[in-house]
Structure formats: structure tokens, C-alpha cells
Amino acid sequence: MSLESTEEATLLPDETAALVERHESIHEEHDDAFAAAKALAPELGAHVRDGHATIGIWTPGLVEHGVSPDAVKLEVLTPPAAVDPSDADPREVTFERSVVETRRAGEVTYAAVEGMVAGTRERLGSLYQIVYDPEDADSDADPADLPGEVGDDGLATVQDPLADSVPFGAFAPAELYDRARLDDERDDHDYFASLGTDAERVATREDDGLPRVDPATSMVEVHPGTATERGSLGGLADFVGGIGEKERAGEDLTAFEETFAGYDAVQLMPVEPLTERSDASGDWRGLARDGDTATATVARPDKVNWGYDIVVGAFGAPCPSILESGRPDELVDFISACHTLPDPVKVVFDVALGHADDGGLRILPDRFFHGPGMYGQHLDYLDPMVRAHVLDLQRRKMDWGADGIRVDGAQDFRNWNPETEEMEHDDAFLAEMDAVTQEVAGTEYRPWMIYEDGRPWPRHDWELASTYRTLIEQHPHSFQWSPITFAHNKPAMLTFWASKWWRVREVADMGGNWITGVANHDTVRRGTQVDVPESWEGDPINRYLGDSAPEIIDRAYDNPATNALLHCLLPGVPMDFLNANARGPWGFVRDTDAEWNVKVVADEHNLLDWQVREDDYADDRFFTRLKELGFETREQLDAFVKALAATVEPTDYDLEAMCAMLAPLDPPMDLTPANLDAFADAWMRDVADFANLGHWRDAQDPERTGFARRVREFRQDRPWLRESMRLPDAPDDEGPVTADADEGTDRFGYRNPANGSVVYYGLRESPDGDERVLFVGNMEGAATSVVPADLFDEIALDAAAFDAELVAPSVAAERDVPPVVDETVELANGEAVVFVGGAER
Structure with missing residues (x-):
């Protein structure tokens, strides 16, 4: 039967028996419980098969509390074809309702069903959920401990944690969605086909022959809810697609479009389904069952959130609050728009699986949870099925077509060790995350791995004690967030660049596998939490950046010296924040928490x-x-x-x-x-x-956005800058390098004494020895005069061999001719010059 049928959904006994048989064979093939769970997890959830659907949902609570398999049903709710999933206004919808028999194997409830409608770009598909009567549980079972949520009619519902689409939110029934159709129709097939052959995007093949996506050269972080006027992935896809059309036509970009240009990767803040207020009416409510029909009030969720308040349930699905069409296609459209730009842009997913909001308690089996934690609930990663579910949720989310994964709060993946009576880092699980592969548009590959890991956080001295390298050492191909990228870094504070010199020096020395950059969703938010006194006298805020707090915050996270330092000198992958690039506002936003x-x-x-x-x-x-x-x-x-x-x-x-x-x-x-x-x-x-x-x-200044774009393009033209600098040994005082010139080809230092301004300077030589890049910037403090060549007193620089390649707009505006390395350059706070020359020494 076609999946487009709207006839009553019914169980297919033979196909369901095959699901049970497959379940049993997996357990027979694997003696280890986790190995069996890993093999089983991809089989679960909802899948579109040949003319029917298969459903498999882990329901351990039903087994634990003695609910008979015969009492457990699959409820299928098929909407009229005209229902618009994009409508955020609550309205009443009457569904065709079918109650389908199920079969149980172990702790999993199965059903192979014909008569369900698969969701597509054009229409809403059949919704599904497990239903049972709590009265069928053991008589001594506490109703509060039973799985699922009980409706007004007394029936309890259990949701699919592996759902592909949740158009009315994670707390509502999931939608059967035809992901294979979406994968076939995506516009970036050629991009994925090239992964195995394009040397610029794939560094090496692993032992199993799979390519791994090469790291980016520079990256921009984007919050889909505020990036465009429409506040959606669809709006973001059209924005990126418009840039591509202009680039192909040779047209100039607007100043605002330039804030996105010049990168080869974009990191999306989390796009997972969100929690909802426990006292909210929700986007799915009042389900009234009447035989073969059911009526509910529904709406596309319209939640405000920065993305990190997730419930883990339905993690593999896109967040419906940022799908203006209500269709998961928008996520693929955005990824395809990035991949099909004239210079393709990688997409990195920010994956927050280190915890669950308390709302997850309402929709996930109790075994998912270890107990309360700093951000809601710790997950029990030691449970084999939980461990396997979380890994498969990662796989399913990344299979929308992401090139890379940023593991949020990797230090939060911890388990209690009763022998040591301590929470210990679960590095074995992080290794399992690293081993997950993706398959998109017929190509299997390994993504670029990025970890945010500040261990020994939350220990009080973590800022001092963290090496930010633990996972790089375990997985040499991986990247970590650098010490200057974490939330506590506040470049709007005076002496930031002076006091952080030792960490910035570490970036230069060993930062080849670090994500750098001082502007991201956390640093900007933390910067705006600093008190602003009525008087500037004696205050640590860097008043050289501007005359008002808004000017200071704008220029702290987007200024020529910082941009040029990160993109033109330091190694690693610099990451900026789109809101900071546009000097737009940003704050901690979420309307999903009734308590806090x-x-x-x-x-x-x-x-x-x-x-x-x-x-x-x-x-x-x-x-x-x-x-x-x-x-x-x-x-x-x-x-x-x-x-x-x-x-x-x-x-x-x-x-x-x-x-x-x-x-x-x-x-x-x-x-x-x-x-x-x-x-x-x-x-x-x-x-x-x-x-x-x-x-x-x-509100954008074309000179400012144009300079920032040229800085990023400078790095794109020199991907070798990503490698760690080849520095001579630093002196004991960590001041300017004075070692013999033959000990290293690169230089990085700061002017000492500071004399009221913190001047950083550096020199990089390309691996082939054909080019040298010289940077000098006033990172903070009063305006100062600098003779760039004099800063490198251990090297005889041929001034004629260097040309000023990038000059901060305000510096250029004050000069009739470009600066040269052996003459005085006036640099105000946040100004910089980048010179390029030959490698003769």
C-alpha cells in the first residue's frame, strides 16, 4: 500500500514479526549489551520502507511496571492534506485516528504499519505515539512512576526519542517523515560526491577507507533565530543563496552580506527541539479521541531560545521553532545553500548532548537520567541503551548533511564512580562520538570533530589548570576550543590583552588544533553581564574603545586589530559571531523556563x-x-x-x-x-x-565590513596559517622574543614596556619559504607610535621587501600613502596593519 494512502493504518503481521526477529538476532550476535544496543539503535525510530512504515520505540518503563504487551498500542493520527504545519496560530485540527496493535521484543515496542502518510516538503505526514491505559500496569505501581504523560481521558502517551520530525514540538506526537526522499532531492549531491576526491576538503582517509572532512580555515557562528528578519532556517537559506547568486553574477555584496562572507565554515548554534514551560499550554493540547477521529489544538512552536535548553528527546529532528514552513527541508536547504556557493562553506552543528533540561523527564524513559545536575539532568551514559540512543541521535542529526560537529561541554560527559566517590569524565563515550560516521547523498564520511572541553571545570581553578588539549591528545585529528574562546574571556575589559598574553602565546605556540576567536554566543553574553559604572574613572572597562558602553562592546568583539591578529597571524581556526560582525545586539534569550x-x-x-x-x-x-x-x-x-x-x-x-x-x-x-x-x-x-x-x-559601515571581509579572505588565501607557529624558545619573562633568528622562522611578541598600550607583533613564514606575513596591532590602550621593523630587533628586515596588504580603515584614512615597516605608524586602540613580503632574511 502506498504511503500516500489515507486509509486506516493497520498492522502488517509478517513485517512486524520480521522486526522482532531482527531484534532477537542482533542480541544473539552480540554478547556485549552495549554492542547489541549500538547495532539495534539505527533500527529504531520511524522508517519509511517499501510501501509501509516501521516503528520501534524503547519502552523500558512499560516492562518495568508490568504493562502487558497486548495493552500497548500505536496511535496513528493522520491530518487532512490541507493542514499547514507552518501556522503558528493555535487552531483545531481533526485527525483520522487508527489504533494499531504492537509487538514487544525485550524492552522495545514494534509495529510495521501500512496506511500511514509520510511527511514531505508539501504536506504534513501521519503523527504517531505509543498509548496505553495506566490501569494495565502492576497494581502496586506508583502512577507517578509510569512512563509517558496521562491525558484527560486517562490514556498515557509515550513519544519516540528518535523521531525525525516533531512539527508541534518534542512533547507532541512525532511525524513519520520521508528522509530518504529528502536526501535524494537535496541540491548538494555533487558536494558530497567530491568528498572522496577533493584534496582541499578531505585531509586523509581513515583505516576503514572513509574520508574525514578537513578542518575549516575560518568560521562564523550563527544563531538562526536572530540571523535574519524571518528568524528561521528558511530565511537563512535564502540569505546564503542570495549571496551565492550575487557572487556568481559578479555583483557586489551589501555591507550586511559582507558580515557573512569570507568564511569557509559556519557553526550553527543548536537546532534541536526545545523544552517548554511546565505551566505552558503547549503547541499540542486538548487531544479528544472519538473512535476513528481525534481533535487537537495545534500550532507550530514559537519559542524564543538560544538553543541549548534541549530535552534530548527528538534530538535528531530540527527544532520546529526555527522552521517557518514547519518542514525539516529548511535545514537541508540551508546546508545545500552553503555547499553550493561558488566557494563552498562547511556547516558545523553545535551538539549539546551533555545534559537534558528537566523537561526531558516528561518524555524520556527514566533510565535516561542519572540525576539532577548544573544544567538540568545528567544523562546515564553507562546504561547501554542510553549510550546507544545518544550516539544514534548524534548520527541522525548529523545525517542532515553537516560537515562537522562541535560537542558542547565535553567536560560534562561524566559518570559517578562509587569507588572513588567522584564524577569522572567519560572519555570512552567521547571516543564513541568520535567514531560515529555519516552517510549523506550516498557518501559515507567522517566529520570534522570539535570539542568544547575546559576540564577540570567546574573545579574552582579550572581557568588556570585547563590545558584545553585533553581530547586533542586522545584524538589528534580533532579540534578543541582554545583558552581565549571560552565564556570568561571579556575583551571589553582593560588589560584583557595584557593579562591574557600567556594564553595568547599558547595559541601561537600550540594552537594548530584550536578554535580561536573572542566573539561567540557566550563571550558576548558574559561581556554584557559586567557592571557599567556611572563614572569611567578607575574602571577596568576599556574606555579607549569608545565613548559609551554600546560603542565599547561593539568594538571589543569586532575591531581591526583583533580580526587581523586572529585571521592573519595566529594559528588554528578563528571563529567569529555573526551578531558581533554586524555589531548587532545579543543576549541570553529563552522563554521556555517557568522556574528560572x-x-x-x-x-x-x-x-x-x-x-x-x-x-x-x-x-x-x-x-x-x-x-x-x-x-x-x-x-x-x-x-x-x-x-x-x-x-x-x-x-x-x-x-x-x-x-x-x-x-x-x-x-x-x-x-x-x-x-x-x-x-x-x-x-x-x-x-x-x-x-x-x-x-x-x-546600519553597517561598508569600510568596516569590507576590511573585515578582506582580512578573512587573506586567511582563505593562506590556509597554511592554520598550523602552529614555528617559534624559538620564549624568554623567561614571556616578553619579546630575542632568541637567535635561526632557532625558528616565526616570531610573536608584545612591546615591553607597554607605555600605555599593548602592542602585539608577529611574523609568519609560509612552509615553502616564499612568503612572510608581518602583523602589528595596538590591542588596547592609548594611541601609540610604532616602527614595525624596530619590534623585531633580532631580525634584519628589508623594508623594501614588504608591502602593506591590510591597513585598518582609520589608519588608511589618515595617510596619503600606505605605511612601511621601517617608518612610524600611528595606531589607535584596536588598529592594525598587516604587511606581506618575500622570505629573504
């Missing part, structure tokens, strides 16, 4: 100082929800949110007590816990709207 949203807003109270000018708040486009609550002026809002922050610690975050403390301020809204929560929700949504880069497209 008020505290999160309190922690973000300095965002107004750093990101919101008076004119911005007065603009009718911005902060509409907060204005509706009565906060008509920025000053009014600023006073309230700072007072809110001051009440958190004294009240131990008791909302009732906080309201009492805030009452004397006479704010424009009634002070109740519910209203504080509404205030926090309004803040989150208004900040997310404010941060949308669609508002800032026309």
Missing part, C-alpha cells in the same frame, strides 16, 4: 547599559511588550531590572519576597510572582526581537 526565567533576567540586568541606547528604546519597533507592561522609558526599565537583580540573593530567589522588596519602587505593574514571570517573558521576547539582525542590515 526571572533569575535569568536579573542576571542580564546590565544588558540595557551595554546594548540599548536611549534612541533604541524609544523606537516604536522595539520593546513593545515591556512598554505594554508600563515601562515606557529606558530609565524606568533600567531602574526596575537593577532593583530586581538586587533582590535575588537576599531573598534566596523567593518571588513573593522579591515582590515585597520591590514594592517601594512603585513599578508600573502589580507585583505578584505571576507578573514577575510575565515581565521576564516579555523581556526575553523583546530582547530576542531587538537582537534580530534584520533590524541592523542598513
